[in-house]
Amino acid sequence: MSLAKPDATDISNKQKIALGIGVIGLFIMAIALLNTNFPNKGLFLSLALGLITAGTVWYSREAYLTKLEGIKNNGVWFKSISSRGVWGWIVGVILTVFYIVLYFYPQYLGLGKDGAPNTGLIALFDPLSNLLSGRNASQWFVYGTLYTIAILAFGYKFILKYRHNRYQQLRTISVMFFQLGFAFLIPEFMYVMNNDLPYYDLKSVWPLNYYIFDEWSVKGFLSNGNIGLALIIFGILSIFVITPILTYKYGKRWYCSWVCGCGGLAETAGDSFRQLSSKKLYAWRIERWLIHAVLVFSVVMTTAMVYTYLGYDSNDFWLTRGVFISLVIGFLTVIFTGVMIFKRRELGKDAKYGAIGFFVVIALLLVMHFTGTTEQLFYVKSGSLRSVYGIYIGSIFSGVIGTGFYPILGSRAWCRFGCPMAAILGFQQRLFSKFRITTNGGQCISCGNCSTYCEMGIDVRAYAQKGENIVRSSCVGCGICSAVCPRGVLKLENDSMNGRINPTEILLGNDVDLMDLVNQK
Amino acid sequence: MEHVVIIGNGISGVTLARHVRKLSDKKITIISAETDYFFSRTALMYIYMGHMKFEHTQPYENWFWKKNRINLVKAYVKRIDTDSKQLILDSHEPITYDKLVIATGSKPNKFGWPGQDLEGVMGMYHKQDLENLETHAPNNNVCKRAVIVGGGLIGIELAEMLVSRSIPVTFLVRESSFWNGVLPEGESAMINRHIESHHIDLRLSTNLKEIKADENGHVKSVIIEETGEELACDVVGLTAGVSPNVDFIKSSKIEIGRGVKVNRYLETNIPDVYAIGDCAEQHEAIGNRRPIEAVWYTGRMMGETLAQTLCGNRRMYNPGHWFNSAKFLDIEYQTYGWVFGVRGRPDYEQHFHWKHNDDTKCITIAYHKDTNKFLGINTFGIRMRHETFDRWLTEERDVDYVVNHLSEANFDPEFYKQHEKEILFAYTNQLQTA
Numbered sequence: 016m017s018l019a020k021p022d023a024t025d026i027s028n029k030q031k032i033a034l035g036i037g038v039i040g041l042f043i044m045a046i047a048l049l050n051t052n053f054p055n056k057g058l059f060l061s062l063a064l065g066l067i068t069a070g071t072v073w074y075s076r077e078a079y080l081t082k083l084e085g086i087k088n089n090g091v092w093f094k095s096i097s098s099r100g101v102w103g104w105i106v107g108v109i110l111t112v113f114y115i116v117l118y119f120y121p122q123y124l125g126l127g128k129d130g131a132p133n134t135g136l137i138a139l140f141d142p143l144s145n146l147l148s149g150r151n152a153s154q155w156f157v158y159g160t161l162y163t164i165a166i167l168a169f170g171y172k173f174i175l176k177y178r179h180n181r182y183q184q185l186r187t188i189s190v191m192f193f194q195l196g197f198a199f200l201i202p203e204f205m206y207v208m209n210n211d212l213p214y215y216d217l218k219s220v221w222p223l224n225y226y227i228f229d230e231w232s233v234k235g236f237l238s239n240g241n242i243g244l245a246l247i248i249f250g251i252l253s254i255f256v257i258t259p260i261l262t263y264k265y266g267k268r269w270y271c272s273w274v275c276g277c278g279g280l281a282e283t284a285g286d287s288f289r290q291l292s293s294k295k296l297y298a299w300r301i302e303r304w305l306i307h308a309v310l311v312f313s314v315v316m317t318t319a320m321v322y323t324y325l326g327y328d329s330n331d332f333w334l335t336r337g338v339f340i341s342l343v344i345g346f347l348t349v350i351f352t353g354v355m356i357f358k359r360r361e362l363g364k365d366a367k368y369g370a371i372g373f374f375v376v377i378a379l380l381l382v383m384h385f386t387g388t389t390e391q392l393f394y395v396k397s398g399s400l401r402s403v404y405g406i407y408i409g410s411i412f413s414g415v416i417g418t419g420f421y422p423i424l425g426s427r428a429w430c431r432f433g434c435p436m437a438a439i440l441g442f443q444q445r446l447f448s449k450f451r452i453t454t455n456g457g458q459c460i461s462c463g464n465c466s467t468y469c470e471m472g473i474d475v476r477a478y479a480q481k482g483e484n485i486v487r488s489s490c491v492g493c494g495i496c497s498a499v500c501p502r503g504v505l506k507l508e509n510d511s512m513n514g515r516i517n518p519t520e521i522l523l524g525n526d527v528d529l530m531d532l533v534n535q536k
Numbered sequence: 537m538e539h540v541v542i543i544g545n546g547i548s549g550v551t552l553a554r555h556v557r558k559l560s561d562k563k564i565t566i567i568s569a570e571t572d573y574f575f576s577r578t579a580l581m582y583i584y585m586g587h588m589k590f591e592h593t594q595p596y597e598n599w600f601w602k603k604n605r606i607n608l609v610k611a612y613v614k615r616i617d618t619d620s621k622q623l624i625l626d627s628h629e630p631i632t633y634d635k636l637v638i639a640t641g642s643k644p645n646k647f648g649w650p651g652q653d654l655e656g657v658m659g660m661y662h663k664q665d666l667e668n669l670e671t672h673a674p675n676n677n678v679c680k681r682a683v684i685v686g687g688g689l690i691g692i693e694l695a696e697m698l699v700s701r702s703i704p705v706t707f708l709v710r711e712s713s714f715w716n717g718v719l720p721e722g723e724s725a726m727i728n729r730h731i732e733s734h735h736i737d738l739r740l741s742t743n744l745k746e747i748k749a750d751e752n753g754h755v756k757s758v759i760i761e762e763t764g765e766e767l768a769c770d771v772v773g774l775t776a777g778v779s780p781n782v783d784f785i786k787s788s789k790i791e792i793g794r795g796v797k798v799n800r801y802l803e804t805n806i807p808d809v810y811a812i813g814d815c816a817e818q819h820e821a822i823g824n825r826r827p828i829e830a831v832w833y834t835g836r837m838m839g840e841t842l843a844q845t846l847c848g849n850r851r852m853y854n855p856g857h858w859f860n861s862a863k864f865l866d867i868e869y870q871t872y873g874w875v876f877g878v879r880g881r882p883d884y885e886q887h888f889h890w891k892h893n894d895d896t897k898c899i900t901i902a903y904h905k906d907t908n909k910f911l912g913i914n915t916f917g918i919r920m921r922h923e924t925f926d927r928w929l930t931e932e933r934d935v936d937y938v939v940n941h942l943s944e945a946n947f948d949p950e951f952y953k954q955h956e957k958e959i960l961f962a963y964t965n966q967l968q969t970a
Contacts, residue, residue, distance in 0.1 A: 021674050085866030089700040090586035181951040455947055456922025458861050460832050462579035463592045497949050501863040503870055503919035506947050523922055525837040526854040
């Protein structure tokens with residue numbers, strides 16, 4: 016390609032000032048990180064968070080309200096930050112380092128060990144934490160606060176960017192609400208009401224919150240009377256009842272792009288990076304193997320974990336190891352047989368891989384049951400499976416790579432390649448859901464905007480130009496493909512299951528006889 | 537093994553190649569002088585605007601062609617010898633064909649304006665045009681003003697492109713209102729206002745007289761026919777339509793009119809030579825269509841049809857109901873069936889027009905004034921469902937039915953405000969007052 020990369024259009028002076036204001040906010044935190052002891056922490060924390068928010072809000076207003084409503088992707092591939100340029104890499108490195116420190120070296124953020132008072136950045140957040148729950152901040156509180164601010168401020172930006180599109184606005188208001196309320200405030204208030212309860216973000220569903228069935232978690236719930244019991248029952252209902260019903264009616268988007276916190280961050284702060292996801296065929300091949308491998312891992316890990324602690328106080332409770340493992344195997348078998356009986360044809364070649372996956376899980380569980388002792392599972396210490404999952408999947412994959420690599424891999428790398436929850440919802444969306452993206456007859460001009468701006472790396476155009484509806488397990492229903500389409504070709508819909516998948520050879524608009532002849536299979 | 541050679545790697549030629557491959561094992565070769573691989577011409581504008589990179593406009597990854605055994609040759613065809621069934625190329629040895637398909641598309645019109653070949657004067661059709669624009673209008677320091685000549689679909693796209701880089705644009709339109717040869721006046725007037733709201737200097741009923749050069753043979757200014765006004769500019773975009781790209785065929789025995797003359801089977805006067813897409817000219821127009829249809833969709837349909845013929849199932853090119861779409865800056869446009877502007881409108885065609893008071897949405901429904909039969913719809917700023925209108929046109933619904941059932945055809949994203957009630961109200965009112 017002989018086209019040189021043109022200069023990005025300069026931002027306006029007002030935008031530069033707005034950017035400066037935001038950077039001052041970040042700078043205050045940077046100073047705190049270097050262990051500066053601020054005299055009035057409450058004031059400086061408010062100042063830092065306030066400046067970041069104000070800067071983002073003002074910047075967004077200048078960026079979008081000065082222009083007419085419409086698609087605002089001018090210069091996306093010219094800007095360094097959004098096209099894997101120098102700024103993209105710098106931001107990527109900073110984010111990655113932040114996540115590594117957060118997960119593995121919180122002492123550098125100033126976390127006080129063994130009751131020692133916090134210092135540095137975490138101490139800066141103590142006043143807010145005390146205000147909400149009456150305890151000092153932890154690294155997770157700092158992270159939660161920044162995460163929430165990011166979703167709120169960039170959510171505002173996103174709403175302005177799509178101010179002609181109510182689907183985008185409502186969806187964004189929804190993720191902002193769920194982040195602020197469910198992930199941030201409610202758990203703090205729950206702590207105030209009952210400080211023995213484990214942290215529980217009500218909207219977070221297993222296997223995304225893989226820790227909900229940890230021993231300490233389950234014990235924490237069960238030792239807290241009816242509220243605790245209700246919460247854990249809600250957790251189980253979420254997986255087996257609420258999720259399937261909503262996904263059947265609306266597709267996995269009800270969760271992934273309306274409720275989920277990871278999705279919320281990707282759709283707001285990550286929006287500038289959505290075009291960086293790879294649409295290549297090989298990326299899709301990696302995706303299928305990786306995400307399902309994580310799912311298998313999480314199922315086996317969770318089962319093993321519960322199995323472990325059922326081991327040592329079994330006899331006074333009906334749920335023994337034997338019963339539990341039978342329940343799990345029974346449940347998986349019911350699902351597997353159901354799919355094979357009713358959906359065998361839709362799966363095509365993938366049925367083989369599904370069967371392999373199923374038998375691998377069953378085999379692993381049986382091996383575990385017959386070789387396991389109270390101390391060891393799979394001949395290793397019983398807790399180590401859980402900690403390996405926590406470190407490699409929970410921290411490194413979802414956090415360090417998932418978010419740290421936003422400017423390199425796009426905003427949904429975790430959702431696409433790793434999230435086991437997305438895998439389950441996607442499986443259901445592909446086979447048992449009314450959701451699809453409808454293609455508008457023969458109107459596609461193969462321009463590629465839809466594929467380019469798909470954060471999940473779906474080659475939307477490949478379907479649209481064939482006049483075929485998009486029914487893909489990975490689609491999170493963000494609706495951006497539909498928004499950026501210049502010809503009104505794509506529409507997210509919930510409709511009947513019949514004719515949902517409609518491959519065609521000859522598109523609408525050609526000779527009717529020819530279409531009938533060639534398209535009937 | 538029969539060798540199918542296709543000249544041109546645009547949507548027509550590539551669709552043909554794909555379908556021939558699905559239906560047969562024939563040897564397929566595509567020759568193009570423009571690019572190595574197929575790309576979406578309609579998306580060129582988005583590269584300049586920074587929405588996409590060139591690679592994003594390629595609908596198939598580069599391995600696709602080899603995997604499907606479609607040979608790609610990058611060369612320019614200098615001469616076609618239909619007697620020996622040979623193509624003479626500029627940078628490649630001659631290629632012999634069994635079946636030849638000409639799918640060379642269009643080239644921008646130039647009407648003999650003085651200065652039309654100067655540096656900085658360009659059309660916006662080929663990838664080379666885009667590269668040319670990038671050279672002459674990388675930003676508003678190098679290009680202080682651009683003048684666009686010709687108010688059609690490519691003209692307004694070029695205007696949008698330049699505006700995306702904050703380059704001031706003067707838009708010379710010969711007609712008294714934008715694209716009113718095609719659009720009814722209410723719609724055309726709304727687009728005029730929309731163009732101006734983007735700070736584009738729209739000059740209606742204005743013609744180009746000549747383009748002046750500076751001492752380096754580069755564009756310096758244009759002179760306007762009507763007023764004699766001289767406008768300083770650094771780029772001139774010539775977007776007064778396109779015509780078939782067939783000059784290289786003139787030396788052959790293949791019959792040429794404005795395009796390559798074909799019958800309804802897309803066959804030329806020479807056996808085993810066919811033409812599809814923008815460059816094909818029907819002996820007689822099909823229905824209300826033009827003999828030369830320079831539209832993405834029709835190119836694709838001709839490719840789909842000819843593939844059947846080449847693979848033993850001889851089919852007429854028999855397109856269904858007319859449809860098309862475009863985008864005017866921020867306003868999307870779709871059309872189904874026939875709605876005529878003032879020019880060429882049949883006597884029996886009557887219109888119902890509704891416009892939203894935000895001035896970015898409107899529809900026009902055409903119907904037969906005696907029978908009330910629904911003839912077609914233009915819709916701006918509201919997406920509508922192709923399938924529904926295609927069915928209604930086949931079922932020959934009347935205009936009452938269409939207006940009353942309009943919500944069934946709505947294709948806007950979920951939660952969008954719906955306007956069908958308002959439209960029905962306007963429709964009922966209009967009938968009462970008429």
